Amino acid sequence: MGRTLPSATQTFLLEQEAFTRFRRALRRSDQLALDDLFTCARQHIAAAAYASHALPFEVFLLAMLLEEHKQVMHLRRLLEEAGHS
Amino acid sequence: MLWLLGEDGQRHCLRQAFPITFFAAGPPEHLRRLWRRLQSQPVPLQLARAERRDLFLPDPLPVLAVQVERPIDQPGLFEQVSREFPDLTYYDADILLPLRHAAAHGTFPLARLRVALDDQERVQVIQPLDSPWELDPPPAPLRILSIEPDCDPRHAPPQALRIHCERQNYRLPLELVQSAETGYPVPRPGAWARPLLANLSAILRRHDPDLLLTGWGDTWLMPLLLDLAAEHNLALPLNRDADFNVMRKREFSYFSYGQVIYRGQQVLLCGRWHIDLYNAMLFHDYGLDGVLESARVTGAPVQSAARLSPGSGISAMQIVTALRSQVLVPWHKQQAEDLKSALDLIHADQGGMVYQPIPGLYQDVAEIDFISMYPGIMTRFNISPETVGREKPHAEPVPALNLWVDRQETGLVPRTLEPLLEKRIALKKHLLEMPAWDPRRRVYKARAAAHKWLLVTCFGYLGYKNARFGRIEAHESVTAYGRESLLRAKEAAEDLGYEVLHMYVDGLWVRQVGRNTVADLQPLLDEISQRTSLPISLEGIYKWLAFLPSRLDERVPVANRYFGAFQDGSLKLRGIEARRRDTPPFIVDIQMGLLELLSRAPDAEHLADCLPKTLGLLRGCLQALRLGRIPPEALLVTQKLSRELDQYRTPSPAARAAAQLAWNGKHLRPGQLVRFLYMRGWPGVHAWDLPEPPDLRAIDVACYRKLLLRAAGTVLQPLGVSEITLRDWLLANASYGAPPGKIIAARR
Incomplete structure (x- = not known):
């Protein structure tokens, strides 16, 4: 049985590929940070598939933002704990 | 002609008159021409006008019924008719005789029958005394x-x-x-x-x-x-x-x-x-008991049931249901997918839900599975090619899709599946309650396995447009209900305070501190089955469970690569070397041996205590490999040829082994298995089925050592021991002091 549409993982890889020229022009340190962002977004492919948004990259951006916000919350908690002790 | 095994122990060959009917539909003048043509040929038959239901059409269809007196005449006659009248649509034309008999008389292979004969020894009455759905049929006294x-x-x-x-x-x-x-x-x-x-x-x-x-x-x-x-x-x-x-x-x-x-x-x-x-298809999975069971429930003859794919089995069952309810069985199906908008397609063309677990080692994880989820959805929500479609009164919308399901009348697919699903659930229930020594366990397991394959393929057949009763919209509805049910299960778990670690199509892995007994989990199971109205079961509670990251990138999780030990000490593994068919038995045994050692740990925190023993095992195996003490059979790699030999651009080891065989006159076809050993020097392999035996001194020990370390690394990685550390410990003679200080992600 063939699928008519590419799977969410395929879409993700296509979107990532679309930024190869952008990535190439970045400094090496920035390239690594960018790769991290994509790795973060990858954790939410199942949710992106379920959302079946017509513009998938918006969902991937939101997934990156989500992971960033989790980091912020985590760091904020660490700071607060450090402040208390 | 019928072959029966009598209660007297005799084998009887009986004859029975069994006229069979096929149908033709089309423009009335074409049907009239066909009528005249059939009347003028010698095969004895009867013609009649009738109305029958084609599942893919809304209204009953006027048809010409051609009843052939002797079944043996039908294939030849039909071939001739379909050649002379190619424009007509034909139904019930190419159905196996045993399936027609099953539909007409309720017979099936291995059925107990009462038969009445006339004075010419011809069967007058044939009446089945049991049904394929009996859980414990008396074993047939076969020689x-x-x-x-x-x-x-x-x-x-x-x-x-x-x-x-x-x-x-x-x-x-x-x-x-x-x-x-x-x-x-x-x-x-x-x-x-x-x-x-x-x-x-x-x-x-x-x-x-x-x-x-x-x-x-x-x-x-x-x-x-x-x-x-x-x-x-x-x-x-x-x-x-x-x-x-x-x-x-x-x-x-x-x-x-x-x-x-x-x-x-x-x-x-x-x-x-x-x-x-x-x-025999899947014989190694379910043995003779499984073959006989699939013949019983599908009605397909035993010799075909043994060789057919489970897909053809489910198709046979649907044909029998259709014949019994006077639904036409299409000969060559022509049915296109309904038009849908691009947005509808984006929503509909999805499979089951597959999450990415967060790699790491966990403890007290419960695995909860839907029992036969997709067949369960088909019967529970009445999904069948004729019930799924556009909006109409009484129809219920499919979650998140622009489709409706008619719940008024039970569809053909649910009608076919229901008894099979019930039998499977009953068998599984009996199996759970049976003590481990019960001799019926093996037979029950074989039967349950046969049912499993039939039920699994029935979902595929629903989406396959060339299957006689397949329709893509029905297939999409099933996956949509599946996603909805899994999300409802996730919400139920989170509402009850569980953390959802992983979800995979029909199962979810959850944990909550302090909840690690069957009784603790019962409220969650009840809540899920209430919210989804589908049967659900607790697969087990893991003492410890490791979700592995991708081989290529440590940070990327993969959906189906994990292993763990249940509370009873039994292991479950997916996607690692020991589950792969191409892994040599030697490597499989070592990986299983390591897992056995780890399965004795009471919880995740004590896993590291097993490390010295696992290293001892690995040292012993490496030494045996180095000294050539491993029998060559245990080093055999078995791989499938994916294409013809001349189509390989860079020949894989399997292709090189197949080429060795080809030089010696053994030609393998794509899809056939080739067995070989890794050897030093060109061509790097020795095909096992060559006439001359391999030179055991030339076995590529380094290559097998690499495979061994990789397999061991997979298992020990969640303990913080990487393949490189392992190599240092075992090969570079670096001393092993203590278990690594930090266990990654051993979070409670």
Whole structure:
């Protein structure tokens, strides 16, 4: 049985590929940070598939933002704990 | 003609008049022409106008019913008619006779029957006394004769045939030589075959077996015996019915779900059954009990049930349901997908939900599974090609799709599946309650496995547009209900305070501190089955469970690569080396040995205590490998050929091994398995089925060591021991001090 549409993982890889020229022009340190962002977004492919948004990259951006916000919350908690002790 | 096993122990061959009907539909003037044409030909038949239901059309269809008096006339007549009138649509035209009989009389293979005969010994009444859905049918008193050569004929020419029947053993010598053409041994010329054929005939006549169970019977043995019998002009009573010739079907390869599948040629008998252990679909999964069970529930003849894919089995069941309810069975189906908007397509064209677990080691994880989720959805929500469609009164919307399901009348697919699903759930329930020593466990397991395959493929057949009762919209609805149910289960778990670690199509992995007994989990199970109205079960609670990251990137999780130990100490593993068919048995044994050691740890925190023992095991295995103490059979790699040899651009080890075989006259087809050893030097492999034995001194120990360390690394990685650390410890003689200080992600 063939699928008519590419799977969410395929879409993700296509979107990532679309930024190869952008990535190439970045400094090496920035390239690594960018790769991290994509790795973060990858954790939410199942949710992106379920959302079946017509513009998938918006969902991937939101997934990156989500992971960033989790980091912020985590760091904020660490700071607060450090402040208390 | 019917073959029955009497209560008196006799085998009876009975005759029964059984007219069969096929239908034609089309413009009235074409049907009238067909009517006149059929009246002017010699085959005895009756013609009638009728109205029948085509599932893919909204209204009943006027058809011409052609009832052929003798079933044997039908294929020839139909071929002629379809050639002369290609514009008409035909139904019920190519259905196996046993399926028609099953639909008309409620019969099935291995059924208990009451039969009344007239004075000419013709069947007047035939009445089944049991049903395929009985859980414990009395075992059929079959006489089984097994014939097997004394070695694998692809490897070396066998010296003798070993025959076993009714507690008697026979050994018939063979004189064979390797053939340069087929790769299978061929008979040495001479008169040696006469006594073989005479003895075999005598054995067959003495025991008169109901079932011939052979090794390589389809692909090699039976054709060889038939050729020998023809050459020596001797009759070999392989068939019980001497009026018919033995049927031979040719080999073929086909492409299914991204894999090339090879099916060997087949030899089918009349009046008794022939099953080849090595050419029976899934025989290694469910054995003879499974084959007989799939024949019972599908109604397909035993010889076909053994060789058919489960997909054809489910198709047979649907045909019987259709015939019984006077629904037309299309001959060549022509049905296009309904038009849908791009947005509808984006929503509909999805499979099941597959999450990415967060790699790491966890403890007290519960795995909860939906029981036969997709078949359950089809029966619970009435999903069938004729029930799914546009909005209409009484119809219920499919979650998140622009489709509706009619719940008024039970559809063909749910009607077919319901008894099978009920039987499977009942069997599983019995299995859970049965003590471990109960002899029925093995049979029940084989039956449950046969049902599992039928139920799994039934979902695929719903989406396959060439399947007779397949329709893509029905398929999409099933996955949509599946996603909805899994999300409801996730919400239920989170509402009750659980953390959801992973979800995979029909199962979810959850944990909550302090909840690690079956009783603790019961409220969650109740909540999920209440919210989804689907049957659900607790697969088990893991003492510890490791989700592994991708091999290529440590940070990328993969959906189906994990292993863990349940509270009873049993292991579950997916996607690691020991589960792969191409891993050599030596490596599989080591990985399983390591996991056995780890499964003794009471929880995740104590896993590291097992490390010294695992390293001891690995040292021993590495030494045995280095000293050449591992038998070559244990080092065999088995891989499937994916294409013809000349289509490889860079030949894989499997292709190189197949090329070695080809030079020696054994030609493998795509989809066939090739077994080989890794060797030092060009070409780096030695095909196992070559006539000369491998040079054991040239076995590539370094390559096997690499495979071993990789497999060990997979298992020890969640303990913080990487493949590199392992290599340092074991090969560079770096001393192993203590378990690594930090266990990654051993979060409670």
